[in-house]
Amino acid sequence: MTMKDSTSYFLPDFSSLAIAAKVLFMAEVIAVIFTIASSDSFAPADLRRFAFLSAYTLIVALVSLGLLRIVNRGLRQLSAIVGSLVVIALMLVAVVAVTEGLINGLYALGVIATRSPAWQLTMLVHSVLIGTVVMLLGLRYLFVSHKAQIDAKLEQEARIQALQSRIRPHFLFNSMNSIASLTRSDPARAEAALQDLADLFRVLLADARKLVPISAEQEISRQYLEIEKLRLGDRLQVQWTVSNVPRNALIPTLTLQPLLENAIYHGIEPRFGGGTVKIELWGDQSDTLNVLISNPIPEVRKHAHGRGNKIAMDNIRQRLASHFQDAASLQTFEEGDQYHVKIKMPIVRNQGDRFLAESSR
Template identity: 35%
Template sequence: MKRFEVSATSQSSLIPEFCRAPALLTLAYVMELIAVLLTLASYASGEAALKQLLVLSLYLHAIGLCCAGALCGVRRGLPPARDGVLFFVCWMVIALVTFAVSFTAWLIDRRFALGFVPGDGPWPFVLRNLVMAGIVALLLLRYLWERHQWQEESRAEADGRYLALQARIRPHFLFNALNSLAELIPSKPEVAEEMVIDLSDLFRVSLDSRQRLIPLREEIEIVKIYMRIEEIRLGDKLLVNWEIPDAVLDAQVPRLTVQPLVENGVLHGVSRLRARGMLHVIARREGAFLVVDVENPVPPEDAPKRAGTGTAIGNIAQRIKLIYGERAKLILGEDRDEFGPLFRARLRLPFVVHSGGEINAPTFTED
């Protein structure tokens, strides 16, 4: 019996990420802000205030950096455990680090007679800091856990919407492909078998939902399979110009985004011409973005019309918005070059070489 399971989110995502520089900079900013607030609350002024701010900054930054290092190690080395256990472990790590740093600070103060720590023994100072750190850590971890749950729910909702959109584009794709096959069989039955094989490859790709993002080179291979089908149907009428440098082939793009744009260019552009038509597929990098243009000639006004619902275009626009938000754009419009009017579909996406886990579709494992 086959069993399919949705892969669970790694438990490391439940532990605050302090292994990277941006998180450490944020932590340092927060610690310094706390030091300033504590200094203002002490009503110290002048040189005494500056001295107190310096001592508090050193002390709080020491606690912050040590806690960050300890949580980073826990994140990488902790064996699988329940969420409540992870929460307690993180809280205990922060408490133990605070205890160790506070006791060390008291020893340094006494060893060099600095006079920063009041009292004769270490325990009032250490326990006070331990209680304060425990309360702050409890509130902070609770906030982080709540934010994590909200992010997981939002991601699950986005995944569901994305998969629904992916499912909607398949019947549209199947309908157009079968229409092409139906037009080919009466005129060239000897090559229908080759087209069926190419169609099976296209359907296999369209049904694959393991990843949202694939390298541009794979998407171009999908386009070329589709173009072989259309070249069989249209013959010499269809010409294709590829301008895709090697430097952009590893850029990640959502699956089945370029292919529907090319399909629209063939169906509503080249196939309606009386003579030959050139389809241009151009990709380039513009700073932090990948730009893919699909250009097709504009048929004359009296050319036979092809009914369209805009399903594919609307689907692409919704999917890229789910993945990239406002950073991605799909721009459609007419333009003109030296050969006459043309229609351009421009896909503008963030240039990413490796897809991140946060924008991958759910993966499935088979036992």
């Protein structure tokens, strides 16, 4: 088994500034711990000892990072055991080299009288033993941390996949009934509706982790609305407004469809005369994609269905957070007799830079 598999590779990227900062911080922590452990009175001599230990551990950390950065790419081709042994070996080389360099430096400065003081071997052995223990604990921490991250990621992906695959049973039953009623009176329209339904379910069963072009998301939303119009007829009116949105902008799959389903289920169906669902998409100067979906508020609200609406909103919030973290947001608000859902997310572009033609229908 090689370390090429990102789910099994737990060693960090040693060329990363974040990892370098963590290693240097840990070096300082080790210096502080040894200073406190060997001190009784915190006299000026202890401060000098701390300065010495701090310089020593920082130099060891910097030399280790330099060696590990050289072999960083090659580590990913090794197994977990071999990769860990290489890391330990290189860091021990750094410990020995810095220790020997320190002794030679002290001799050159006249601090010690010989290049091979009596305590040289003891210092080397202690440095190697302490370094080995620290490195084993560090590698164990990396392994546990990596496993926790992988488990959390897999759990999140499974939850997102399950949430995306959820579709209200009544929509399927109603759609099939509407299509069945058209098979004799309008076979062509029934065939088109079946194709739209197949496309919708193909997206529902697709990989929820992927981003898709907004043009594809618009098309699947259009197909969903066409299916609903079979059942609701003129009670359902749709108005699209698109402005300054890159055609190749990417968004999480099935961002619009669940919101449109909510708008119809909670806003159009309860109204005797139906109403208009408005979908507005626009990009602004801050490179942000804005989505606003509006529907009329029914005269008598279906309070029993509030939970279903909340689940759908939470679903989309979770998927937005998984892709964009805090850079995306979803908010709902009422204004007059309209209920609005507004989404903001960064514009992620695919290749090319064409724009969707401004439209309003």
